[in-house]
Amino acid sequence: MDDKNLLLKAFNEAEYRLPGHGKRNVQVLKEALDAVEDTLESDHYGAGQVIEDFQNKMATMLGKETAVFFPSGTMAQQIALRIWCDVKKLKRVAYHPLCHLEIHEEGGLKELHHIESVLLADKDRLIQLEDVRQMPEDIACLLLELPQREIGGQLPEYEELEAISAYCRSKGIKLHMDGARLLEVTPYYQKTAAEISSLFDSVYISVYKGIGGIAGAVLAGESDFIQESKVWKRRHGGDLISLYPYILSADYYFNLRQDKMQQYYREAKELAALYNECHGITTLPEVPVSNMFHVHAHVPKEKLEPVLVEIYKATGVGLTGYLTAAADTSCQYEVSIGDRYAEMPKEKLKAAFQMLDEKLRTLG
Amino acid sequence: MDDKNLLLKAFNEAEYRLPGHGKRNVQVLKEALDAVEDTLESDHYGAGQVIEDFQNKMATMLGKETAVFFPSGTMAQQIALRIWCDVKKLKRVAYHPLCHLEIHEEGGLKELHHIESVLLADKDRLIQLEDVRQMPEDIACLLLELPQREIGGQLPEYEELEAISAYCRSKGIKLHMDGARLLEVTPYYQKTAAEISSLFDSVYISVYKGIGGIAGAVLAGESDFIQESKVWKRRHGGDLISLYPYILSADYYFNLRQDKMQQYYREAKELAALYNECHGITTLPEVPVSNMFHVHAHVPKEKLEPVLVEIYKATGVGLTGYLTAAADTSCQYEVSIGDRYAEMPKEKLKAAFQMLDEKLRTLG
Numbered sequence: 001m002d003d004k005n006l007l008l009k010a011f012n013e014a015e016y017r018l019p020g021h022g023k024r025n026v027q028v029l030k031e032a033l034d035a036v037e038d039t040l041e042s043d044h045y046g047a048g049q050v051i052e053d054f055q056n057k058m059a060t061m062l063g064k065e066t067a068v069f070f071p072s073g074t075m076a077q078q079i080a081l082r083i084w085c086d087v088k089k090l091k092r093v094a095y096h097p098l099c100h101l102e103i104h105e106e107g108g109l110k111e112l113h114h115i116e117s118v119l120l121a122d123k124d125r126l127i128q129l130e131d132v133r134q135m136p137e138d139i140a141c142l143l144l145e146l147p148q149r150e151i152g153g154q155l156p157e158y159e160e161l162e163a164i165s166a167y168c169r170s171k172g173i174k175l176h177m178d179g180a181r182l183l184e185v186t187p188y189y190q191k192t193a194a195e196i197s198s199l200f201d202s203v204y205i206s207v208y209k210g211i212g213g214i215a216g217a218v219l220a221g222e223s224d225f226i227q228e229s230k231v232w233k234r235r236h237g238g239d240l241i242s243l244y245p246y247i248l249s250a251d252y253y254f255n256l257r258q259d260k261m262q263q264y265y266r267e268a269k270e271l272a273a274l275y276n277e278c279h280g281i282t283t284l285p286e287v288p289v290s291n292m293f294h295v296h297a298h299v300p301k302e303k304l305e306p307v308l309v310e311i312y313k314a315t316g317v318g319l320t321g322y323l324t325a326a327a328d329t330s331c332q333y334e335v336s337i338g339d340r341y342a343e344m345p346k347e348k349l350k351a352a353f354q355m356l357d358e359k360l361r362t363l364g
Numbered sequence: 365m366d367d368k369n370l371l372l373k374a375f376n377e378a379e380y381r382l383p384g385h386g387k388r389n390v391q392v393l394k395e396a397l398d399a400v401e402d403t404l405e406s407d408h409y410g411a412g413q414v415i416e417d418f419q420n421k422m423a424t425m426l427g428k429e430t431a432v433f434f435p436s437g438t439m440a441q442q443i444a445l446r447i448w449c450d451v452k453k454l455k456r457v458a459y460h461p462l463c464h465l466e467i468h469e470e471g472g473l474k475e476l477h478h479i480e481s482v483l484l485a486d487k488d489r490l491i492q493l494e495d496v497r498q499m500p501e502d503i504a505c506l507l508l509e510l511p512q513r514e515i516g517g518q519l520p521e522y523e524e525l526e527a528i529s530a531y532c533r534s535k536g537i538k539l540h541m542d543g544a545r546l547l548e549v550t551p552y553y554q555k556t557a558a559e560i561s562s563l564f565d566s567v568y569i570s571v572y573k574g575i576g577g578i579a580g581a582v583l584a585g586e587s588d589f590i591q592e593s594k595v596w597k598r599r600h601g602g603d604l605i606s607l608y609p610y611i612l613s614a615d616y617y618f619n620l621r622q623d624k625m626q627q628y629y630r631e632a633k634e635l636a637a638l639y640n641e642c643h644g645i646t647t648l649p650e651v652p653v654s655n656m657f658h659v660h661a662h663v664p665k666e667k668l669e670p671v672l673v674e675i676y677k678a679t680g681v682g683l684t685g686y687l688t689a690a691a692d693t694s695c696q697y698e699v700s701i702g703d704r705y706a707e708m709p710k711e712k713l714k715a716a717f718q719m720l721d722e723k724l725r726t727l728g
Contacts, residue, residue, distance in 0.1 A: 027402035029609055038391035042578075071435055075601025108599030112476045208605060214406075215604040235472030236600050237439025240579040241572060245393055245609035 007321065010309040014318030016348055018271065021212040021338035029214055029245065032252035042242045046230060054247050055218070062203050063194025064220035068229055069247055071238050073180055073206050073217040074105050079232040080202045081141055082113045083225055084174040088140035092116045094132075095143040097123040098150035100178060112236075126154050129163045142168055145178035146196070147185055152284035152294035152334075158189050165199035175199065180206040180217075183258065184290040187265040201225075207250035210264065210291055211257055212338060216246035257339075264291035264337040271335065274353045279360040291337040295320070299363055301331035307359045317344070317352035371685065374673040378682030380712055382635065385576040385702035393578055393609065396616035406606045410594060418611050419582070426567050427558025428584035432593055433611055435602050437544055437570050437581040438469050443596040444566045445505055446477045447589055448538040452504035456480045458496075459507040461487040462514035464542060476600075490518050493527045506532055509542035510560070511549050516648035516658035516698075522553050529563035539563065544570040547622065548654040551629040565589075571614035574628065574655055575621055576702060580610035621703075628655035628701040635699065638717045643724040655701040659684070663727055665695035671723045681708070681716035 011017060022028075043051035051069055059067035070076040078101065081093050093109075095101065097119040101109050109115050118139060120131040126148055135142075144164070147153035156164070168175045177200040182193055189196060197203045202221040207213040219229055233239045268288040275283050280298045297304050301323045312318050320333040375381060386392075407415035415433055423431035434440040442465065445457050457473075459465065461483040465473050473479050482503060484495040490512055499506075508528070511517035520528070532539045541564040546557055553560060561567045566585040571577040583593055597603050632652040639647050644662040661668050665687045676682050684697040 023403075024406040024408075024606065025402065026397065026400050026404045026406070026608065026612070028406075030397055030402060033390065033394055033397070036390050038389065038394060039387075040390045042388040042390070042392075044388075070601070072601040072604050074598070074603070078601065105601075106595050106598045108601070111599050214609060215606045231470050234438070234470045235475050236602075237434070237436040237442065237469075237472070238601060239438070240436050242388065242579045244390065245578060248390070 007305050007309055007323065010312040011318040011321035014312040015316035016344045017318040017340055018344065018349075019320065019335045019337065020340055022340055028212075029249055032213075032249035035252060036248055040244075043244050043247065045241055046233070046239050050244050051247055054251050057251070058205070058218045059220055061193055062197045062205070062218075062220040063192075064197060064203065065222045066226045067218050067220035068226050068233065069243055069250075070217045070219055070233060071215065071240065071243065071246065073100070073178075073204055074108065075233065075236050075238045076204045076217045076219040076229075077101060077143070077176070077178060078105070078109050078113060079229050079236065080176050080204060080219055080221075081109060081115060081143065082232060083228050084141035084176065084201070085113070085115055088172075088174065090138050090140040092118060092136075092139050093141045093143060094118040094120050094135050094139045096121060096127055096145060096148060098148070099143060099145060100149075100180075101143070103150070124151060126151070126156050127164075128156070129160055129167065132164050132167055137171065139173055141174040141176050143176045143178055144200075145180070147181055147290045147292070149181065149292070153181065153288065153290045153292035154285050155185055155188060155289045158191065161196075161199060174201045176201065177203040179203050181209050181290060181292065183261050184210040184264065184292070187262040188289040207246070207254065209336070210261060210338070211250060212253045213250035214246050216243070216250055260339075261291065263342070267291075267341045268293060268335070268337045271337065271341065274349070278353060278357040280363070281356075281360065292335060294332055294334050296326065296330060296332045297323075297360075298330045299360060300329055301325040303363055304331055307356070307363070311352055311355050311359070315348060315352040315355060317348050319352065319356075371669050371673060371687065374676040375682040375685035378676040379680035380708045381682040381704055382708060382713075383684065383699045383701065384704055386704055392576075393613055396577075396613035399616060400612055404608075407608050407611065409605055410597070410603050414608050415611055418615050421615070422569070422582045423584055425557055426561045426569070426582075426584040427556075428561060428567065429586045430590045431582050431584035432590050432597065433607055433614075434581045434583055434597060435579065435604065435607065435610065437464070437542075437568055438472065439597065439600050439602045440568045440581045440583040440593075441465060441507070441540070441542060442469070442473050442477060443593050443600065444540050444568065444583055444585075445473060445479060445507065446596060447592050448505035448540065448565070449477070449479055452536075452538065454502055454504040456482060456500075456503055457505045457507060458482040458484050458499050458503045460485060460491055460509060460512060462512070463507060463509060464513075464544075465507070467514070488515060490515070490520055491528075492520070493524055493531065496528050496531055501535065503537055505538040505540050507540045507542055508564075509544070511545055511654045511656070513545065513656070517545065517652065517654045517656035518649050519549055519552060519653045522555065525560075525563055538565045540565065541567045543567050545573050545654060545656065547625050548574040548628065548656070551626040552653040571610070571618065573700070574625060574702070575614060576617045577614035578610050580607070580614055624703075625655065627706070631655075631705045632657060632699070632701045635701065635705065638713070642717060642721040644727070645720075645724065656699060658696055658698050660690065660694060660696045661687075661724075662694045663724060664693055665689040667727055668695055671720070671727070675716055675719050675723070679712060679716040679719060681712050683716065683720070
């Protein structure tokens with residue numbers, strides 16, 4: 001077993017684990033299904049009460065005419081951009097250099113849809129109005145990710161978002177939201193999901209981030225757009241005979257957690273403050289604007305790992321299950337707050353961070 | 365409520381229904397999960413014990429080096445053909461005019477992969493060795509569907525299949541099997557799934573036809589091919605964070621039904637014989653070669669519908685939930701035998717077919 005697995009093992013064995021909702025095991029699905037009648041009929045290739053009810057609920061929540069459930073965000077977003085490219089008769093879109101489509105999808109947008117991407121902004125900062133103003137005009141669609149996950153979940157100020165939206169509308173450029181974590185930013189913006197979505201032509205949300213479902217995504221927009229997306233969903237192989245295992249769990253955990261986003265946001269700020277008080281640690285953003293942030297430790301990965309294992313064993317508190325080496329002398333990891341943080345006794349938390357601070361001071 | 369729904373309603377209310385395994389409701393998933401420990405960890409983007417164990421089991425069953433689980437056959441098969449086209453540097457494949465890729469996938473193979481299809485044979489008969497010999501040589505891959513679903517589930521004789529396989533190998537043409545119902549033809553061929561698969565370079569099977577799972581598919585072949593298919597699976601948006609709801613149910617129902625294919629085949633022959641004794645009805649094939657066949661009634665749809673509703677209400681036996689108008693004077697439907705047929709008391713069955721024969725005679 002290598003060091004990474006030793007850390008993961010110690011994390012999994014810790015009595016309390018700070019990030020997330022809990023283990024992604026079969027119990028998560030069983031709990032969701034317990035609330036459902038045995039006789040509820042499966043959806044059938046995109047039709048049927050179980051899928052239509054949930055789609056209508058999501059359309060209303062997002063303030064859009066209609067919505068469709070997809071097995072994955074990868075599929076939903078490629079299809080959204082493809083439709084806007086076809087509408088605009090332009091095979092080019094713009095997004096952030098660390099956009100999910102650019103770095104996590106094996107180039108599906110290019111390989112399957114032959115759509116070029118124009119990368120806006122530097123990879124370590126948000127897209128700003130100025131970047132959008134300077135982009136080429138032959139762009140079918142601009143994708144904005146709220147929050148920008150790969151840089152710690154940062155957000156533009158709402159006024160900047162409104163200005164970008166107004167600019168795109170004035171130029172006839174479609175605006176698509178990668179809202180994988182949209183619900184998680186509503187407390188910071190003090191806006192509803194529908195209010196934020198009203199700035200965009202199309203919106204994708206994930207059902208297994210803050211919501212904590214099993215898998216799946218929702219794409220919302222006007223009726224023509226959604227109707228076309230269903231044709232592409234079938235082409236991609238996403239129009240399954242039955243999607244209900246994902247839909248029922250998405251609905252169950254949405255109901256359970258939709259009102260907890262304010263709590264996760266508050267807890268993320270509290271936890272980030274604890275990290276920032278530790279020697280040699282900073283968080284990005286310093287003050288979180290959602291339920292997530294990145295921890296940057298100015299210590300080499302191989303030195304921090306045994307320290308973390310020791311802390312987990314001594315205090316019963318697990319901080320992270322992994323570390324990513326960021327440069328020769330530092331490492332980082334992502335923290336997303338879910339249900340587990342609230343279960344942590346405060347004195348345990350204090351003990352763990354006191355020990356972390358002390359250990360980091362001795363490391364220099 | 366229109367006539368179609370009246371028929372479906374009467375079928376669903378019938379005490380006994382001849383085709384299928386039963387209603388596709390939430391109980392099907394719950395039953396599969398009851399056998400699973402709550403603490404079993406989810407798969408994670410294609411990795412983890414739950415997906416790897418099932419893939420290994422399917423690879424062994426199909427006699428291939430390795431296998432991968434896909435959310436749908438649509439996705440698995442487009443990807444299989446794409447890989448063979450890339451290997452052969454030819455953007456052209458051959459298959460039957462009623463191939464799933466040609467008629468049920470909104471042209472995904474063309475729209476996403478820019479692959480042309482050459483249609484072999486007439487739509488109402490099987491592909492024969494002679495069709496394969498006469499096809500253009502610049503074909504990357506030939507797809508054969510066993511059994512050919514849209515013409516009642518017909519099969520070539522095994523010797524013809526061997527000859528087609530030998531011809532393709534001699535010409536360097538890849539041979540892919542659409543084995544959505546592969547297990548269902550093993551009793552007729554008196555071969556194992558691995559023996560039949562050995563004639564093909566790649567094999568797809570469905571887990572929700574005879575097996576009766578929730579959704580999903582397995583693609584099997586050599587390691588390089590499967591490795592490449594995982595890259596395309598991610599591009600398509602099929603590499604979900606969790607596929608376990610489909611995998612666990614596929615495994616459960618595979619274990620339950622893998623040895624029942626002989627029974628389904630025998631029952632299909634028995635039921636087809638009952639149909640063929642009725643006035644104005646023939647089945648295709650006349651003697652089934654799997655668990656399925658098509659019923660052709662030489663009566664207009666609008667005349668048969670009220671007759672069927674009357675039979676279901678009088679005898680408690682449901683024969684079909686739908687009819688498709690085939691021409692002005694006839695209609696048809698598909699029958700697939702599953703667990704339900706065996707639950708039918710023989711005297712009920714006899715009464716239903718006696719009434720059907722009598723009613724059809726009065727219709728002329």
